[in-house]
Amino acid sequence: MDIAEIFKAGGIVMYALVLCSIAVAAIMIDRFLLYRRAEKELESFVMQLPLLFSYASLTDVYEKIKDKDNAAACLVQAGVKAALDGGDVRLALDNAYGQVAAQLRCRMNYLSMIVTLSPLLGLLGTIGGMISSFQIFNLQAGQPLAITGGIGEALTATATGLCVAIFALVVHTYFAGKMDTVLTQAEQAEAFVAAELRKRGA
Secondary structure (H helix, E strand, O other): OOHHHHHHHHOOHHHHHHHHHHHHHHHHHHHHHHHHHHOOOHHHHHHHHHHHHHHOOHHHHHHHHOOOOOHHHHHHHHHHHHHHHOOOHHHHHHHHHHHHHHHHHOOHHHHHHHHHHHHHHHHHHHHHHHHHHHHHHHOOOOOHHHHHHHHHHHHHHHHHHHHHHHHHHHHHHHHHHHHHHHHHHHHHHHHHHHHHHHHOOO
16 A cells, blocks of 8 residues: 555544654754753863853853853853842742753653554544444455455554654653753752852852
């Protein structure tokens, strides 16, 4: 069978499964771009923080990091700016961490939903196809092959649903690992900045 025939054999749920696969691909591209920016020079930035704070005033520190655009830099910028403005450093760091974490987690729940939803949609399509196949029992003899063929076609929906779920699961697992790595680095930066600014009386 060609793609059009396979799609037709799966029934109406194939449209929903195609939408799910498109959604996974769109989320994957969106998360890839976001995580690439969040990870840009992230590890080296965190490692350079002790040297940066040891030789520079807070004003100089802010000037050197204000153009950085990774997850840890956002936290450091918020903490240093709060210290320079006389604000609550701890609150600024917590708010910045919450914003970074929310951006990294955004749309991940949709991937989790698609992982669960896709096999169920496939099963629904298969059950609908099997019901249609068994209706031919009402016809005359010589139909067993038609029954088994109809069931085989109906299973197309389940196979498609599983493929979409596997795709979504792989994407979710990959970016969940990325998220853990980025947040760990951000937490290290947050802890260092909080301790450093506390020593400076900020």
